Structures are given as C-alpha cells and as structure tokens.
Amino acid sequence: MSSTVRETALDHISTAQPVAPLPAPEQGKALANGYGCDVFNTRVMRQRLPREVYDRLMRTMTHRTPLDPADADIIAGAMKDWALEHGATHYTHWFQPMTGLTAEKHDAFLSPTADGQVFGEFSGKMLIKGEPDASSFPSGGIRSTFEARGYTAWDPTSPVFLLGDEYGRKTLYIPTVFYSYTGEALDRKTPLMRSVEAVSAQALRILRLLGNTTATGVQAMVGSEQEYFLVDRRLYVQRPDLMMCGRTLYGAKPAKGQEMEDHYFGAIKERVSNYMKDLDIELWKLGIPAKTEHNEVAPAQHELAPIFDTTNVAIDHNLLTMEMMKKIAPKYGLVCLQHEKPFEGVNGSGKHNNWSLSTTEENLLDPGDTPMENLQFLVFLAAVIKAVDEYADLLRTSVATPGNDHRLGANEAPPAIISIFVGEELEAVIDAIASDSPYAGPVKMKMDLGVDVLPKFSKDTTDRNRTSPFAFTGNKFEFRMPGSAQNLSDCDTILNTAVAKELKGYADELEGAEDFTSAAIALVKRTIRDHRRVIFNGNGYTAEWEEEAARRGLPNKKNTPAALPALIDPKNIQLMEDFGVLTKVEMHSRYEVEMEHYSKIINIEALTMLEMARKQLLPAINAYMSEVANTAASKLAVSEAISVRSETKTLTRLSTDADAMSDAIDALQAAVDTAEAMTDESAKAVSFHDDVLPKMDALRAAADDAETVCGEDYWPLPSYSKMLYYV
Ligand code: ADP
Ligand code: MG
Numbered sequence: 040m041s042s043t044v045r046e047t048a049l050d051h052i053s054t055a056q057p058v059a060p061l062p063a064p065e066q067g068k069a070l071a072n073g074y075g076c077d078v079f080n081t082r083v084m085r086q087r088l089p090r091e092v093y094d095r096l097m098r099t100m101t102h103r104t105p106l107d108p109a110d111a112d113i114i115a116g117a118m119k120d121w122a123l124e125h126g127a128t129h130y131t132h133w134f135q136p137m138t139g140l141t142a143e144k145h146d147a148f149l150s151p152t153a154d155g156q157v158f159g160e161f162s163g164k165m166l167i168k169g170e171p172d173a174s175s176f177p178s179g180g181i182r183s184t185f186e187a188r189g190y191t192a193w194d195p196t197s198p199v200f201l202l203g204d205e206y207g208r209k210t211l212y213i214p215t216v217f218y219s220y221t222g223e224a225l226d227r228k229t230p231l232m233r234s235v236e237a238v239s240a241q242a243l244r245i246l247r248l249l250g251n252t253t254a255t256g257v258q259a260m261v262g263s264e265q266e267y268f269l270v271d272r273r274l275y276v277q278r279p280d281l282m283m284c285g286r287t288l289y290g291a292k293p294a295k296g297q298e299m300e301d302h303y304f305g306a307i308k309e310r311v312s313n314y315m316k317d318l319d320i321e322l323w324k325l326g327i328p329a330k331t332e333h334n335e336v337a338p339a340q341h342e343l344a345p346i347f348d349t350t351n352v353a354i355d356h357n358l359l360t361m362e363m364m365k366k367i368a369p370k371y372g373l374v375c376l377q378h379e380k381p382f383e384g385v386n387g388s389g390k391h392n393n394w395s396l397s398t399t400e401e402n403l404l405d406p407g408d409t410p411m412e413n414l415q416f417l418v419f420l421a422a423v424i425k426a427v428d429e430y431a432d433l434l435r436t437s438v439a440t441p442g443n444d445h446r447l448g449a450n451e452a453p454p455a456i457i458s459i460f461v462g463e464e465l466e467a468v469i470d471a472i473a474s475d476s477p478y479a480g481p482v483k484m485k486m487d488l489g490v491d492v493l494p495k496f497s498k499d500t501t502d503r504n505r506t507s508p509f510a511f512t513g514n515k516f517e518f519r520m521p522g523s524a525q526n527l528s529d530c531d532t533i534l535n536t537a538v539a540k541e542l543k544g545y546a547d548e549l550e551g552a553e554d555f556t557s558a559a560i561a562l563v564k565r566t567i568r569d570h571r572r573v574i575f576n577g578n579g580y581t582a583e584w585e586e587e588a589a590r591r592g593l594p595n596k597k598n599t600p601a602a603l604p605a606l607i608d609p610k611n612i613q614l615m616e617d618f619g620v621l622t623k624v625e626m627h628s629r630y631e632v633e634m635e636h637y638s639k640i641i642n643i644e645a646l647t648m649l650e651m652a653r654k655q656l657l658p659a660i661n662a663y664m665s666e667v668a669n670t671a672a673s674k675l676a677v678s679e680a681i682s683v684r685s686e687t688k689t690l691t692r693l694s695t696d697a698d699a700m701s702d703a704i705d706a707l708q709a710a711v712d713t714a715e716a717m718t719d720e721s722a723k724a725v726s727f728h729d730d731v732l733p734k735m736d737a738l739r740a741a742a743d744d745a746e747t748v749c750g751e752d753y754w755p756l757p758s759y760s761k762m763l764y765y766v
Contacts, residue, residue: 073323074323074326075326076324079198088113088114111163115163119159126203129148130145130165131213136226137632173217176217191216200325202325216229227529231350238536241540243256245549248546251398255399259350259394259534260394262353264389264393265523267342267364267523269375269376271373274765296385317371322363325356330345340388345357353527380446382763389521392527394516404511419542426541429541434530435596436605439599441640443599455597458507458508458509466576600727606633631720637727642711655756656745666753668690692748696745697741700738706737
C-alpha cells in the first residue's frame with residue numbers, strides 16, 4: 040500500500056547525503072569571472088561588431104530607434120559565430136504567449152551543402168523574424184485555426200543569451216514579440232514595449248517643460264521580488280494535486296504552521312542554501328543580477344530579488360529566473376513551487392513589482408531632502424496618484440488569476456482594493472499642498488539604540504507598511520498584488536500607459552501656461568485634492584478599511600471573474616487605444632483568454648479533486664474503517680464486556696466524513712458538468728467561481744477531517760507537516 044512508498048521516500052530523505060554544489064569559483068574571482076558569460080552583451084558586441092553597426096545597435100537598444108535591416112545580417116553573423124564557439128547547435132525565438140510563461144521553437148543552425156557537408160547558417164532574416172504556428176496558442180477568438188500564421192520578431196532591447204542542458208548542449212535564445220498574421224499582439228511583451236515608449240515620450244515632454252534640456256530619454260525601471268516554495272521531490276510525486284495543479288487540494292492543517300514566526304529570515308538549511316548558491320551562479324552567467332535571498336514567512340518558503348533594470352529586461356530576467364528555479368531544484372531532490380497558494384493556511388507567494396521612472400542621470404521619483412520644494416518629484420508623484428486612482432479597476436485585472444484569488448484579501452497579501460501608501464512624511468507634504476498650509480518638514484531623527492558601541496544612524500523618515508497594495512518606498516513604488524506565478528508585463532503595461540496618459544494631460548496643459556511654475560503647482564494641488572481618496576496609510580488588512588474604501592468609492596473586486604470585465608470597459612479600451620498599446624480587438628481577446636483560462640484552471644482542479652477522492656481517499660478511509668471494525672468485532676468476540684468505545688467513535692466520525700465526501704463528490708460533479716456545458720466564456724467563469732468552488736471547499740473540508748482521524752499508514756497523501764518541514 041501507499042504507506043510503503045512514503046516510508047521509502049522518508050527513509051531516503053532522512054539518510055540523503057548532501058548533493059555537492061557547483062565547485063566554488065577561484066578565490067577572489069567568484070563574482071567577476073563568469074558574470075554574463077552566456078550573454079551576447081554590449082561587451083561582446085563591442086568586440087565583435089564593426090564600430091558603426093555597434094553604435095547603431097546601441098541607439099536601437101537605448102533609444103528604441105528602428106534597426107537598419109542591413110545591420111541585421113552582420114549582427115546575426117556575429118551572434119552565430121559567438122554561439123557556435125560556445126558550443127551552441129540550435130537557436131530559438133523565445134516569446135511570451137498568453138498562456139504559460141514562455142514558449143520556444145528550436146531550429147538547428149545547420150544548412151547542408153551540395154557535397155554532403157553542413158555549415159552553420161543564421162541570417163539577419165532568421166534573427167529578426169520567426170514563424171511559429173499560432174493556432175495552438177490562445178488568441179481569444181482573434182483567429183481561427185485555418186488562419187494559423189503567427190510571427191515572432193526580435194526584440195533588440197533585450198539581449199540574446201545561451202541556455203544549456205545538463206549535458207552541456209547549448210541553444211541561442213532570442214527574446215521576441217509574437218503577433219498574428221493580421222498584426223494583432225498575441226503575447227504580453229508587445230503591449231509592454233508599446234507602453235514603455237508611451238510613458239517615456241510623455242515623461243520626456245514634462246522634463247523639457249521643467250527645463251531639462253539634456254535628458255535623452257526616460258526609462259521605466261522594474262525590480263521584481265520572486266517568492267517560491269521548495270518541497271522534497273519524493274513527497275511531491277505522491278501528491279497528484281501538486282503535480283497537476285501546483286497546489287494542494289487537500290491537506291489537514293499541521294500542528295505547527297507559521298505561527299512561531301521562526302522561518303522568516305531564519306538560518307537557511309544546507310540543502311536550500313546550496314540550491315540558492317547554484318541558482319545565483321547560473322543566473323549570474325545569464326547576466327541576471329540576483330542579489331538578495333532569504334527565507335520567507337511560511338515554512339519552506341523563500342524569496343529572490345535581483346537588482347532592478349529597464350522594464351523589458353527585468354521581466355525577461357524574471358521569467359528566466361523562474362525557469363532556472365524549476366530547472367535546478369531536482370538536482371537537490373527538490374521541486375520549486377511557484378503557485379500563489381500551494382498550501383492552505385500558510386502564506387502564499389507573491390511577486391512585488393518595484394517601479395520607477397528614470398533618466399540616465401536621475402530617478403524621477405526621488406523626493407530628495409526637500410520634497411515640498413521638489414516640483415519635478417511632485418509632478419511625477421501626482422501623475423502616479425492620478426493614474427492609479429483613475430485606472431485602479433484596470434490595474435486590478437492585471438493581478439486577477441485563479442491562483443492569486445487565494446492571496447488577495449486573505450490577510451497575507453493586500454486586499455483586492457487598490458490604494459496608495461505614501462508614508463507619514465509624504466502624507467504631511469500632500470496635506471500641506473492640498474490645504475495651502477505651510478509644511479514644517481521632517482526632522483531626521485538619530486536612532487539611538489542605547490548602546491554606545493553601536494553606530495548611530497539616521498532613521499528613515501517613513502516606516503514600512505506591509506499591508507498596502509501600492510506603496511511608495513522611498514524613491515519607487517512597490518506594487519504588491521501580483522502573484523508569484525504571473526508575468527509582470529500586464530501590470531507594468533497598464534501602469535506605464537496610465538501614467539503616460541496623466542503626464543500627457545499635464546504636458547498639454549502646461550505647454551500652454553503663461554507661468555509654468557505656478558501652473559504646475561496648481562496642477563499638483565488639483566490632482567491631490569481630486570485623488571486624495573486613493574491614499575491610505577493605515578492597515579489594509581482590516582474590515583474597517585473595506586468599509587472605509589467603499590465609502591470612498593474605491594472599487595473592490597474580490598475575484599477574477601468579477602475583476603476581468605474592466606478589460607472591456609470603454610474607458611479602459613480608450614486609454615489603451617489612445618496610446619497605441621492595445622486595440623479594442625486585442626483587449627476583447629485578452630478578456631476572453633483570461634476568462635477561459637480561469638475556467639480551465641478551476642475545471643482541472645475540480646476534476647483532480649474528484650479523481651483523488653474517488654480513487655485514493657475514499658478507498659483509504661474504507662480500508663481503515665474495515666480495520667477498525669475488525670478490531671472491534673474481534674474484541675467483542677473475546678468478550679462482550681470489552682469496550683469498543685474508541686473504535687465506535689472513530690468509525691462514526693469516519694463514516695460521517697465518508698458520507699459527506701460522497702455527497703460532495705456528486706454535488707461537485709454536477710456543478711462541473713453544468714459549468715462545462717456553458718458556451719459563453721464569462722458566464723462559464725462565473726459559474727466555476729460561484730458554483731464549483733464552494734463544492735470543492737465542501738469536499739475538502741470532509742476529507743481534511745478524515746485525514747486527522749485516519750491511520751497514518753492508510754492515508755495516501757504526504758501530510759502538510761511532512762511537505763513543509765522535510766526539506
Ligand atoms: P524593499 O526592502 O523595500 O523591498 P529593496 O531594496 O530590497 O527594497 O528592493 C526591492 C527591489 O526593488 C529590488 O529588486 C531592487 O533592485 C528594486 N529597486 C530598488 N530601487 C528601484 C528603483 N528605483 N526602481 C525600480 N526598482 C527598484
Ligand atoms: Mg519589497
């Protein structure tokens with residue numbers, strides 16, 4: 040029976056020898072050697088490209104000017120030579136379709152000659168354009184299967200890189216966008232790149248008005264903090280729910296969860312620490328500046344944060360990081376779980392999106408020492424506040440996924456209400472501006488820890504607030520709603536475009552102003568007065584805030600099917616069309632794709648639950664009941680005087696649970712059948728949410744109760760304690 044499988048697994052875990060990590064790099068050379076060695080980066084380009092071609096490519100990369108097609112052949116040739124020298128045999132256009140995270144289609148460099156030889160071929164055309172069949176990727180009705188043509192096109196702003204397998208075979212990866220034969224975006228990168236251009240152009244207009252004549256461009260910068268779980272692979276393979284759905288659909292609450300708060304920033308276990316070091320080394324080879332790693336709140340939960348970069352590169356790097364995390368884990372007998380809620384009752388995983396606007400010289404969201412007098416800062420701050428308030432509903436769609444529904448509003452992540460935390464100091468500034476009153480300015484307090492030997496340092500003028508979905512953290516905004524499994528492109532596309540719109544409104548108004556400074560101050564004042572409602576510094580996890588937010592008229596869409604309709608709201612379509620980021624057709628297609636995705640995920644979860652209940656859990660409960668009943672019968676056979684009270688109690692409880700499960704199975708099956716039969720994607724998603732989810736909860740509740748009573752040797756699934764602590 041299954042218990043022997045589990046015993047063997049546990050035996051292996053307890054006696055496993057640590058896996059040797061990658062050899063430590065030579066003393067003193069650990070960092071410099073190897074960083075970016077698998078990237079066709081600017082250093083390699085400078086070495087290998089003719090000077091003029093290099094200069095033009097740099098302009099394309101930093102200023103997003105179109106690439107000269109004649110240069111493409113030369114660049115492709117240099118890339119190919121470099122890749123072949125590094126052992127590559129294949130290349131692939133790497134793209135981000137609306138499903139999953141990334142997709143790739145590999146081609147060999149190989150080209151045969153007439154005399155039976157081969158040579159490595161890679162032209163500018165092959166670099167620039169690919170033609171994967173688009174018919175099997177979601178398009179939300181944009182095209183039918185007979186119009187299958189799709190294209191990928193090189194994104195020269197994100198560097199190409201080499202990825203190898205465990206045998207050292209390498210492939211050249213080319214970051215690309217993906218679109219249909221009729222020109223509609225079928226991916227997440229295309230709109231992101233369009234939004235970056237939009238916000239950059241409008242921010243530059245504002246800078247010019249502020250008297251900045253030297254800045255050549257503005258970049259939206261992103262730093263992502265990726266959370267994840269590590270569990271032992273030998274236990275993982277015994278959980279069909281984890282394998283099929285990425286999260287546990289059953290599992291009684293363990294005796295010890297996260298209540299001791301002993302895991303957060305705790306000492307990292309050796310196996311995990313070795314894994315993290317390997318991960319760092321692999322990421323550094325790819326030029327990904329992985330920097331901070333620590334244990335997170337939940338047992339077995341961890342986080343990795345790289346140093347921020349331009350949006351497009353930062354997001355490609357995050358996707359690669361996620362791939363690498365999964366790829367390296369098996370070497371240590373681990374599995375990396377990136378689902379937002381692998382375990383009920385312990386914290387789930389998010390992905391904070393740190394965002395700012397920057398020229399090559401300065402961060403435009405840096406308040407400096409005197410924010411009240413920093414007009415540039417105030418204008419950009421006002422634009423973000425206005426953008427987030429006006430497009431909160433649209434921003435909410437970017438974090439609406441079935442996985443993330445488990446986090447938002449569950450007292451471990453921000454609520455589904457979008458508000459902005461600015462901190463005490465900035466709120467005082469904002470209040471002073473809004474009420475035309477003087478602002479005294481903060482006094483930088485010295486921190487005195489009462490121990491002379493400890494250094495004295497200035498205290499930050501603002502405390503942190505972990506409950507806010509959108510927090511100003513000194514010189515950047517941190518959007519904390521995205522889920523760990525998500526591609527950050529969607530939220531950054533919306534953020535960039537909404538901010539572009541507000542900056543455009545400002546620039547249009549200020550360009551006509553007689554006195555720029557007083558007009559700009561008036562505009563900041565007006566914005567703050569009109570949008571004060573979105574600023575909230577208090578505890579976002581409380582019920583009072585929900586009520587207060589409702590009074591303020593802030594939207595509060597609690598689940599994915601409720602949140603997604605904002606994608607097709609005319610106001611939001613208008614925004615995206617005005618800045619050429621997404622067309623009405625593309626917005627509708629995204630709406631369809633996301634609704635359909637929601638239904639598919641819940642359907643898979645429900646079917647997995649049903650199968651596990653029917654084929655694993657009920658048989659286990661029955662087997663155990665039979666054992667207990669036999670015990671009782673044998674006891675009674677010896678003497679009627681022997682008590683069978685404990686057997687009776689156990690049998691009564693398990694029998695009740697089994698009946699409840701059996702009824703819940705029927706109810707769940709019926710609900711799934713009804714939802715599945717629906718043809719309208721919106722109605723279907725709503726049905727999965729409203730009718731199917733509660734039935735899943737009922738089935739789980741009965742099964743989880745049975746788990747607490749059923750004999751350990753009979754229960755076929757590794758328990759929460761085993762999965763969370765045997766790492
Ligand atoms: P915190 O502790 O407030 O979360 P960190 O300093 O750890 O902040 O940074 C979190 C992430 O934010 C990192 O990825 C970091 O590189 C990134 N980050 C820092 N400054 C900026 C900025 N100006 N723009 C965008 N991201 C930034
Ligand atoms: Mg953070």
